[in-house]
Amino acid sequence: MQLRVRALETVLTEKGYVDPAALDLLIETYETKIGPRNGARVVARAWVDADYRARLFRDATPAIAELGYAGRQGEHIVALENTPEVHNMVVCTLCSCYPWPVLGLPPVWYKSAPYRSRAVADPRGVLAEFGVTLPPETEIRVWDSTSEIRYLVVPMRPAGTDGWSEERLAALVTRDSMIGTGLPKSPADLTR
């Protein structure tokens, strides 16, 4: 693949269709600037700021843009609220739709056949493979990203974090907790 991709890049560069410096910049952006730390900041803000939380669930796209995150594969974002009664989980069975501005590029498992085939039909079984066991009475809502709407799960704030700063809270927010295949870390996890 390395040779095939390099050959095509050479052809496209020689023809003047691409500027390799723009390619470098695209790669650098998704390797270093756009990733799940962005989403973690959004969630932490929603945990500490009730007004922000209300704006986020009313219309997530502008609320997320307040923190500077917007654009490609996040043009229309909907935030999903996890509660003791309802757990949300996001998949794209048809391809790999994922909210890039807040979570970065999707991990391989999210794009893989096992996850895409089973998240909709056996969500509890999939969660168990991620080590997440919910009470049997908890309702699971799976969101299949079939349009340009991108879903961001806002997990519940962990117990024992009263008075924590936004920065400290953001460190508890994992990527998987914002997809719905994980839960946030607990304060004890941080010291482990």
Next chain:
Amino acid sequence: MNGAHDLGGMHGFGPVEPEPNEPVFHAEWEKRAFALTLAMAMPGRWNIDMSRFARENRPPAEYLSMSYYQIWFAALEQMLKERGLVGDDEIAAGHSLRPPKPVERILSPADVAKVLYRGGPTEREPRTAPAFKPGDKVRAKVMNPRTHTRLPRYARGHVGVIARVIGFHVFPDSNAIGAGEDPHWLYAVRFDGRELWGPQGDPRSSVSIDAWEPYLEPA
């Protein structure tokens, strides 16, 4: 199309295997294939629905045996060839053998941040009133187009409830075949686990899909 990409509900792929501390890319070529795909959308002038169709429109055995970025790269090559931007002989030679076809513009380094931040919104000014409101019961139509559609097979024929009216959005089934944006009302439609999967379904779970009005009928 009823392709191998439409995976919801299939059996036999085994467990989900998360990779601890996964890197963003797993090889140098993945980075270049990713960036080339993003950058070429500008001179290539294809839309996102055309590129999704180029990825899913391949023999099922091939689709399932390729990695994600292999699929992206194969679709990129195909779209470049279809539009006459690159020839098979040039791909084989690894060099340009002919003058370029004129293109309107290319992605410059100075524009990268701006283009990514702007993205490609798909919401349009509504031209009609929505036919459904939250709480309405709807059936996902039974349809089997050979062209691109975003109505997954597992939902077709099943009855769900409108969970929310999302907005008036570009219709991929039309946009993918170059027939224009033809925007329609888009809804989140919730289906109970038992409705979709019968006795094997989880009675305490539901699946929501985003469905455009032409996918739905009153139930």
